[in-house]
Amino acid sequence: MNRTASIKDVATHASVAVGTVSNVLNYPDRVSQRTKERVLKAIDELGFVRNDAARQLRAGHSRTVGLIVLDVGNPFFTSVVRAAEDAAALQGSAVLLGDSGHDAGREANYIDLFQEQRVQGLLISPVGDVTERLDLLRERGVPTVLVDRLADESKFSSVAVDDDAGGYLAARHLLDTGRRRLAFVGGPTDIRQVADRLQGAQRAVQEEPGATLEVLTSEGMTVLAGRSVGNMLVQRGRDELPDGIFCANDLLALGVMQSLTMTHTFRIPEDVALIGYDDIDFAVSAVVPLSSIRQPTEALGRTAIELLSEEVESQNPTHRAVVFTPELVVRQSTGKA
Amino acid sequence: MNRTASIKDVATHASVAVGTVSNVLNYPDRVSQRTKERVLKAIDELGFVRNDAARQLRAGHSRTVGLIVLDVGNPFFTSVVRAAEDAAALQGSAVLLGDSGHDAGREANYIDLFQEQRVQGLLISPVGDVTERLDLLRERGVPTVLVDRLADESKFSSVAVDDDAGGYLAARHLLDTGRRRLAFVGGPTDIRQVADRLQGAQRAVQEEPGATLEVLTSEGMTVLAGRSVGNMLVQRGRDELPDGIFCANDLLALGVMQSLTMTHTFRIPEDVALIGYDDIDFAVSAVVPLSSIRQPTEALGRTAIELLSEEVESQNPTHRAVVFTPELVVRQSTGKA
DNA sequence: TCGTAACAATGAAACGATTCAAAGATTCGC
DNA sequence: GCGAATCTTTGAATCGTTTCATTGTTACGA
Known part of the structure; x- marks a missing residue:
């Protein structure tokens, strides 16, 4: 039970040449029925398992794809990862997953590791600005696709979701259900996603005469941040309250919902309609089921x-930037007033 | 930019032998300063990156460890994974992550894949009963550690958390804060974790004269399941209500909390104390911050x-089963009545 | 100046799978 | 029964790294 059997051991055991064993594994049709059976028997008896390292070495490349995400704990990425894995499996590849945790150092480690593994290519949701590193990869001939980030189309392919469109969708929905005094909750505003969603919302409001949009900057995108914005709103007089609130993500929205329902001063959706973003699992099971904007994560990964x-197939590099439009999910929190 | 440079190319470029380049990479002290510089320069100029497949082939084993979890989306596993990655990184290994999604087929695929990769060993949180498969691995000489599952100690090492102790801890805490009429919420009861936590709670209650424990079986472990149990409780008269509720996980507890606070019939913790299990992120930011039982996930992974x-080091296989005791996290939901 | 120890550099062999030209076996038509 | 065509099988060469016995170089004390 010391060493794992090699193809040579199998060959000896079955009294054939190594090439024949390889053929049984890779081109079964080239081998006669009798020989095939003998070889398969030997494989079984010795418990032979292919050594992928040797395979790769000979082939010159692996059958794996590297995927580096910012945070595996984030349901958005979890879902993208799963979709990517499934899509890769369909074409016979496996995904090596790396979690950079928003840390440039860890990201660099994974890039190095994946290069040593000679991955077929790299999917990456990069930390900050890593143009130089990525340029290097490009020169080294490692095909790379940016995930959840737009890229210079002359250099990289990319997949992303249109946050401006998502913001528009959310605000438009509030307007469609009769709300006119809208508020946007999100922050810090220098996060691209926040800025884009706000911009989309503003566009929708400008299209609607008489509608207004108030911007409430939150300290982060957490439930607690949402709750403090909500508490601030509760202090206000009834007339100064918005009648539709769009939060830049679901956590914020849940926080706002907590403040408003806890005090029982306002009812959702009768007094205030509330919509979030991301459609996390908790959105369905909130006290008042939360309307939200769902991102097409499966499509992203696939x-x-x-x-x-x-990129791997064709050697002449033409890149594409694919942008997906998110989807409105209507639940009770934005029911008719 | 066609092929990636090999160690031989570097050797030629720097006018040294291949062995020297290898030494620069692996045993820098064996090489003179002058030569080292020349080689490093060549490496840089050619953009050389080690080919891990060749390295592994020569070494006979990889520097990776396989980790198969039931669900990467589950915060419990996410945390275990991260800890395992960090611990592995410390000893110079990388973790290959597989998500079986509770599917025996996917699990089998990953086991095969990892065997072909010649991982140093396998950490696995197995789907159902896979004793035979694991026995096979053992025979093949792949060291295996079971995660979150006790194992026959003569065969495998394992790490797990003592759910009975956790249940005891939760119930004990409710009793310590003066509650006597306790309720346990969880289900289906044939889930081992649920059964163990209940058993621990029962043990605590039996130790306390005059204390009672009512078992409320829920349909699953979700917020919605918790809410329906909660709604049922709200229907009861004030006197028939438990004064302390222990839910088998935080999602259930959040659901129960929703029902109780929404109707404003009962106050938490004044009328009813509430404690969950797992200490998920949402526990802190619940309307009433939720007390919970925290599992030592980092310790598990490490x-x-x-x-x-x-197991990898020593060839004579002595196995160990390590059981961790979870930790009580007290928040507002179990404050003094 | 010589001998020896310490240090550097060399390059062939090995890891295990795949490839492919060549050899060997079989089939078939005539 | 013979030659050609087809089908099987063979085994050496190859991928890129590490290892290690060997050779070459340098330094230093006698």
């Missing part, structure tokens, strides 16, 4: 793999 | 890696 395949 | 190292 498409990322597809774009990568395109 | 220890799993350590046990695996032990």
Whole structure:
């Protein structure tokens, strides 16, 4: 039970040449029925398992794809990862997953590791600005697709979600259900996603004569941050209250919902309609089920793999930037007033 | 930019032998300063990156560890994974992550894949009963550590958390704060974790003369399941209500909290104390911050890696089963009545 | 100046799978 | 029964790294 059997051991055991064993594994049709059976028997008896390192070495490349995300704990990425894995499996590849945790150092480690593994390509949701590193990868000939980030289309392919469109969708929905005095909750505003969602919301409001949009900057995107914004709102007089609130993510929205329902001063959706963003699992099971904007995470993951395949296949590099439009999910929190 | 440079190219470029380049990479002290500089320069100029496949092939084993979890989306596992990655990184290994999604087929695929990769060993949180498969691994000489599952100690090492102790801790805490009519919420009761936590709670209650424990079986472990149990409780008369509720996980507890606070019939913790299990992120930011039982996930992940190292190092296989005791986290929901 | 120890550098062999040209076996038509 | 065509099998060469016995170089004390 010391060493794992090699193809040579199998060959000896079955009294055939190593090439034949390899053929049984890779081109079964080239081998006669009798020989095949003998070889398979030997494989079984010795408990032979292919050594992928040797395979790769010979092939010159692996059958794996590297995927580096900012945070595996984030349901957005979890879902993207799963979709990417499934898509990769379909074309016979496996995904090596790396979690950078928003840390440039860890990200760099994974990039190095994946290069040593000779991955077919890299899907990456990069930390901050890593143009130089990525340029290096490009020169080294490692096909790379950016995830959840737009890229210079002359250099990289990318998949992303249109946050401006998402913001528009949310605000438009509030307007469609009769609300006119809207508020946007989110922050810090220098996060791109926050800025884009706000911009989309503003666009929708400008299209609607008489509608207004108040911007409430939150300290972060957490439930607690949402609750303090909510508490501030509760202090206000009834007339100064917005009648529709769009939060830049669901956590904020849940926090706002807590403040408003806890005090029983205002009812959702009768007094205030509330919509979040991301459609996390908790949105359905909130006290008042929360309307939200769902991001097409499965499509993101799948498409990322597809774009990568395109790059791997064709040697002349034409890149594509695919942008998905998010989807409105209506629940009770934005019911008719 | 066609092929990546090999160690041979570097050797030529720097006018040294391949062995020297290898030494620069692996045993820098064996090489003179002058030569080292020349080689490093060549490496830089050619953009050389080690080919891990060749390295592994020569070494006979990889520097990776396989980790198969039931669900990466589950915060419990996410945390275990992160800890395992960090612990592995410390000893120079990387973790290959597989998500079986409670599916035996996917699990089998990952086991095969990891075997082909010649991982140093396997950490696995197995789907159902996979004794045969694992026995096979053992015969093949792949060191394996079971995660979150007790194992026959003559066969495998394992790391787990003592759910009975956790249940005891939760119930004991409710009793300590003066509650006597307790209720346990959880289900289905054939889930081992649920059964163990209940058993621990029963033990605590039996130790306390005059205390009672009512078992409320829920349909699953979700917020919605918790809410329906909560709604049922609200229907009861004030006197028939428990004064302390222990939920088998935080989602259930949040659901129960929703029902109780929404109707404003009962106050938490004044009328009813509430404690959950798992200490998920949402526990802190609940309307009433939720007391909970925290599982030592970091310790689990770290220890799993350590046990695996032990097995890898020593060839004579002595296994250990490490059981961790969870920790009580007190928040507002179990404040003094 | 010589001998020896310490240090550097060399390059062939090995890891295990795949490839492919060549050899060997079989089939078939005539 | 023979030659050609087809089907099987063979085994050496290859991928890129590490290892290690060997050779070459330098330094230093006698």
